[in-house]
Amino acid sequence: MPRDHIDWTPTPGTSTDQPRQVRRILRLFKPYRAKLAVVGLLVGASSLVTVATPFLLKETLDVAIPEGRTGLLSLLALGMIVSAVLTGIFGVLQTLISTTVGQRVMHDLRTAVYGRLQRMSLAFFTRTRTGEVQSRIANDIGGMQATVTSTATSLVSNLTSVIATIVAMIALDWRLTVVSLLLLPVFVWISRRVGNERKKIVTQRQKQMAAMAATVTESLSVSGILLGRTMGRSDSLTRSFADESEGLVDLEVRSNMAGRWRMAVIGIVMSAMPAIIYWTAGFALQTGGPDISIGTIVAFVSLQQGLFRPAVSLLSTGVQIQTSLALFQRIFEYLDLPIDITERENPVHLDRVKGEVRLENVEFRYDGKGGPILDGIDIDVPAGSSLAVVGPTGAGKSTLGYLVPRLYDVTGGRVTLDGVDVRDLDFDTLARAIGVVSQETYLFHASVADNLRFAKPDATDEEIEQAARAAQIHEHIASLPDGYDTVVGERGHRFSGGEKQRLAIARTILRDPPVLILDEATSALDTRTEHAVQEAIDALSANRTTLTIAHRLSTIRDADQIVVLDSGQVAERGTHEELLEQDGRYAELVRRDARRDPAQGGAQLEPTS
DSSP, X not given: OOOTTSOOOOOSSOTTOHHHHHHHHHXXXXXXXXXXXXXXXXXXXXXXXXXXXXXXXHHIIIIITTTTOHHXXXXXXXXXXXXXXXXXXXXXXXXXXXXXXXHHHHHHHHHXXXXXXXXXXXXXXXXXXXXXXXXXXXXXXXXXXXIIIIIHHHHHHHHHHHHHHHHHHHHHOHHHHHHHHTTHHHHHHHHHHHHHHHHHHHHHHHHHHHHHHHHHHHHSSHHHHHHHXXXXXXXXXXXXXXXXXXXXXXXXHXXXXXXXXXXXXXXXXXXXXXXXXXXXXXXXXXXXXXXXXXXXXXXXXXXXXXXXXXXXXXXXXXXXXXXHHHHHHHHHHHHTOOOSSOOOSSOBOOSSOXXXXXXXXXXXXXXXXXXXXXXXXXXXXXXXXXXXXXXSTTSSHXXXXXXXXXXXXXXXXXXXXXXXXXXXXXXXXXXXXXXXXXXXXXXXXXXXXXXXXXXXXXXXXXXXXXXXXXXXXXXXXXXXXXXXXXXXXXXXXXXXXXHHHHHHHHHHHHHOOSEEEEESTTTTSOHHHHHHHHHHHHHHHTTSXXXXXXXSGGGSTTOSEEEEEETTEEEEEEOHHHHHHHTSHHHHHHHHHHHHOGGGTGGGGSOOO
């Protein structure tokens, strides 16, 4: 997936380094510099217009009314009206542009996180709960909406208003200005303390929300409901969810109440400032201090009141930014995830793939640690031939199959396709060349046709029907009330296991890959269904290089080559007949298979004496 127009390269240093994190957040807005410049101009113009109003009021009270100058009074009143109109217009335009920029940044973040996750290896998803991933995209990015859509603009707007207002206040009377701003440093210090406190709480809250989202995803899926009902755990799951929700309630209350009393004190003090100004001016006049006109006092109080809203908003914005840093940190953690499987700088592209697969001295360890899952594997699969891999549970069969399409990368040796190391091939070549049909078939909550077209978006209705016929599922689809427009349901639960497998096979037939990997595709099916699916697999495997990870040995008797894995190493190899004659591990597996399921005809596979 393209990286979009933002450079998502992590800033050097830890994700919790605040200055670096702030710089990284600012980089999110870099592509929208022009629009933000317009917002800045609107903010500046709005601030100047707002500050002008008290000066018009001063002239009205000190000159126009006392001197009875009707013309001047009309002009000053008109100026106040024009000021109000311009402020309203500037505010609407400012909101429109800033909201648009904010939503585009949200879009960039969502797309970047989703794209990053699409590039992660299979190992990441085997150790990460789906609900946690969903929570990062939905709750964490969603929680930043206010910050990226309005906070940045609010910060600039309020900062500009505060500066302009303070300058105007000084111009009116610097002594009253000093009185008004004595406590401002204390207010800034308090707001920073509140911000740090809320940041810690928000980090805990988001983790709790992620845990709750994971619980919902797992327990309210079709499989989760079936498990909960059949195990009689519905009430227990409800109580567990209630406990998690109760924890979230406490964190939400703590998050909203953190520093409320301290911020309330700031609000009370700033609201009381007009009274202090009136008292100071009156006391100065009575004690022979500097003469301050009524117009100056009223204009100053008007400015001071005008300072109250942006100053408190500015302090609250600082708190909100501190809080949002916790959300940004969680998002950046995902954006900074190391990508294990990447394309080379100049990858090899194959226009035509024959399908020769080779594993040369292959070794694999999960996360590069622990004992080897596969060790010293050497297998040659000529183009168009079939290989079956068998062995006990945990022998590394599925892992071997996943190495060919690079769902995992080898930690030693190499896997080649037509003589080219798969790590040197581009992803497009691998996706076109290798098809995988696994035991666990995944279908989207969409129509049958949409599920099949996932393999080939431009497939015609005729091509879809031909693929379904080859997979021996067309007749069943045609019998449904809506035919190919039938919605398969969550994870395809409207279809049986065999029907879902045949849909998966039809999807792979539509893609038409030259190399096919069958990962125990029939192991969970009953005998009758297995025969139907096996016929579809035979049609799919014709003229392709096929690697079959086998559970039921009756399905691989005709393979050109059979490899027996044991503890990650090749224990035996040969054809079905050759391995039976050796009377080794494969023959023992055949006998065990026959005892477990005589209906499979396993007894006929016994070696002849």
